[in-house]
Amino acid sequence: MASEGDRRPDLEVEARRSRVLGGLRLEAEGARGVAIALLSTAVFLTAVVVAVTQSPGWPEVHRAFFGWHDITSTFPEIARAFKLNVKIFLVCEVFILILALVIAVLRSLPGPVFFPLRALAIIYTDLARGVPTILVIALLGYGVPGLQLQGVPTSRVFWAGVGLVLVYSGYVAEVYRAGIESVHPSQEAAARSLGLSRFQALRRVILPQAVRRVIPPLLNDFIGLQKDTALVGTLGVVEAFNQSMIDSSATFTFGAYLAAASLFVLLTIPLARLTDWLILRDRRRRQAGGLLT
Amino acid sequence: MRKLGLFGLGLLVIALAAACGSTKKQTATGGSPSSCAKGSLNLVTPGQLTVGTDNPAFPPWYGGTPHSPWKVSDPRSGKGYESAVAYAVAKQLGFSKSEVTWVHVPFATSYAPGSKSFDFDINQISYTPARAKQVAFSDSYYDVNQSVVVNNGTKIASVTTVKGLAPYELGAQLGTTSYQFIQNTIKPAKKPSVFPTNAGAVQALKNKQIDGLVVDLPTAFYVTAVQVPNSKVLGQFPAQPGGEHFGLVLAKGNSLVTCVNKALSTLRGNGTLMQLQQQWLAKATGAPILK
Numbered sequence: 001m002a003s004e005g006d007r008r009p010d011l012e013v014e015a016r017r018s019r020v021l022g023g024l025r026l027e028a029e030g031a032r033g034v035a036i037a038l039l040s041t042a043v044f045l046t047a048v049v050v051a052v053t054q055s056p057g058w059p060e061v062h063r064a065f066f067g068w069h070d071i072t073s074t075f076p077e078i079a080r081a082f083k084l085n086v087k088i089f090l091v092c093e094v095f096i097l098i099l100a101l102v103i104a105v106l107r108s109l110p111g112p113v114f115f116p117l118r119a120l121a122i123i124y125t126d127l128a129r130g131v132p133t134i135l136v137i138a139l140l141g142y143g144v145p146g147l148q149l150q151g152v153p154t155s156r157v158f159w160a161g162v163g164l165v166l167v168y169s170g171y172v173a174e175v176y177r178a179g180i181e182s183v184h185p186s187q188e189a190a191a192r193s194l195g196l197s198r199f200q201a202l203r204r205v206i207l208p209q210a211v212r213r214v215i216p217p218l219l220n221d222f223i224g225l226q227k228d229t230a231l232v233g234t235l236g237v238v239e240a241f242n243q244s245m246i247d248s249s250a251t252f253t254f255g256a257y258l259a260a261a262s263l264f265v266l267l268t269i270p271l272a273r274l275t276d277w278l279i280l281r282d283r284r285r286r287q288a289g290g291l292l293t
Numbered sequence: 294m295r296k297l298g299l300f301g302l303g304l305l306v307i308a309l310a311a312a313c314g315s316t317k318k319q320t321a322t323g324g325s326p327s328s329c330a331k332g333s334l335n336l337v338t339p340g341q342l343t344v345g346t347d348n349p350a351f352p353p354w355y356g357g358t359p360h361s362p363w364k365v366s367d368p369r370s371g372k373g374y375e376s377a378v379a380y381a382v383a384k385q386l387g388f389s390k391s392e393v394t395w396v397h398v399p400f401a402t403s404y405a406p407g408s409k410s411f412d413f414d415i416n417q418i419s420y421t422p423a424r425a426k427q428v429a430f431s432d433s434y435y436d437v438n439q440s441v442v443v444n445n446g447t448k449i450a451s452v453t454t455v456k457g458l459a460p461y462e463l464g465a466q467l468g469t470t471s472y473q474f475i476q477n478t479i480k481p482a483k484k485p486s487v488f489p490t491n492a493g494a495v496q497a498l499k500n501k502q503i504d505g506l507v508v509d510l511p512t513a514f515y516v517t518a519v520q521v522p523n524s525k526v527l528g529q530f531p532a533q534p535g536g537e538h539f540g541l542v543l544a545k546g547n548s549l550v551t552c553v554n555k556a557l558s559t560l561r562g563n564g565t566l567m568q569l570q571q572q573w574l575a576k577a578t579g580a581p582i583l584k
Contacts, residue, residue: 057406057407057408060407061406063406063427064404064405064406065406138493142493142497145500145501145502146496146499146500148500154500154501154502155502156486156497156502234489235488235493235497236464236486236489236493236494236497237486238484238485242489245401245489246487248401249400249401249467250423250424250473251421251424251426252423252424252427252428253427254405
């Protein structure tokens with residue numbers, strides 16, 4: 001009893017010591033890892049910086065692109081113009097999410113009766129994704145108002161928005177469709193056997209699962225849309241990109257481009273991180289679900 | 294967090310490098326500026342004068358029947374004011390017509406950093422002090438006035454003053470000084486549009502998506518005569534203090550600019566520039582001045 005009592009603390013101390021040592025070892029390894037990471041990053045960045053700054057054209061590039069005054073003096077006006085980009089993508093995104101869902105549902109309709117609708121949806125997604133966005137915007141922005149029809153808007157922002165909605169709906173419809181097809185057919189069979197109509201099964205069982213699964217790729221397309229609002233500038237509308245081109249051509253420098261780019265980045269980075277987080281959360285949930293079933 | 298820190302460190306290093314770079318001396322290209330002998334000129338291709346302009350090349354600056362790759366006009370024709378000036382300058386520098394090559398230089402490319410594909414670019418580019426810090430400008434080959442084109446029968450068509458233009462939606466072409474003019478002098482109520490291409494600007498005027506298009510006067514006459522049916526030059530703007538002129542654009546530090554200026558000075562002195570303006574831009578003189 002006594003001997004046991006004597007030995008146990010020893011063992012415990014031993015165990016604790018090894019745990020502590022192990023922890024220290026782990027910590028040391030971690031610190032070593034960080035040191036290596038820091039060193040390799042420093043070496044890499046130094047190499048890049050040296051390569052860039054020692055290049056024969058660097059003084060000229062530096063003068064043209066990194067003029068601090070060019071960047072800061074143009075920033076406020078570009079930021080004001082950027083409000084239009086934000087407006088365009090917020091409004092367009094709503095219509096894209098609705099139109100794309102309709103197209104995806106049409107394409108997922110089973111049975112020979114719905115063949116024409118399915119064909120239409122396929123042709124639509126092919127065309128919407130096939131024609132370059134800049135062409136769609138130019139064709140709509142200059143073409144439709146050119147018809148001079150009564151009651152048809154001539155606003156270039158309006159038609160550029162329509163162009164973005166048409167193009168992005170093609171992409172987003174395919175994202176939705178992937179989601180819909182990822183829901184096992186037994187789900188629909190089960191819903192129908194419970195007495196739900198085809199529409200009810202779609203609305204209450206299939207779509208909620210499908211949409212939840214594709215939220216990360218949907219956000220991905222949303223980020224793409226934010227950047228493509230710059231294409232509206234090709235119609236002469238002064239949004240952030242066009243404003244930066246104006247500033248650039250006024251001084252023959254490119255600092256304004258960096259100002260515009262930074263605005264787009266500031267907007268997309270939070271959304272990109274949100275997308276990452278959603279993907280991570282989704283993976284955790286599914287892994288947890290896997291353990292349960 | 295740690296990753297973010299690293300990223301920040303990286304940005305800092307790059308920013309520092311960018312800041313340090315500014316102290317470096319600029320590398321000047323070219324030889325001695327004193328000699329303008331053909332053999333000693335600093336050229337992209339030795340023995341050849343390479344001239345840049347944008348494609349399509351529009352009248353009245355360029356003329357002749359277009360041949361591939363040129364559209365609308367052909368700079369190689371020697372017809373049109375800028376083509377004629379380019380060949381006249383070439384002749385002064387000692388180049389025959391066959392020793393002149395034309396290259397397509399989009400506007401933004403003319404001032405992008407890096408080696409240039411042209412000896413000089415002639416593309417209705419206005420001189421401004423800010424621009425002259427980034428490229429070399431020759432002296433004036435044309436003193437230009439801005440003007441406004443409108444559709445006949447529209448409200449704006451009866452305006453006679455600069456102030457009267459303020460309530461309307463105006464447009465300009467990207468890279469022209471017309472946009473600065475609209476912003477600083479007309480100060481319109483509606484944000485003006487700026488079109489990356491001539492085609493876009495013209496279409497918007499045709500569609501009445503803008504009320505008036507501000508362009509240089511010779512271009513205005515071409516727009517009304519050919520591009521937009523049933524339109525007119527409403528008027529030209531009063532000359533700005535110091536005036537506005539087009540200059541040839543060369544790479545910064547290129548010694549060729551001295552020789553080009555010498556050539557332009559000769560052409561101005563012997564009346565060639567005036568004669569070419571009368572030949573190609575005669576139409577572009579009779580527009581009322583907006584008060």
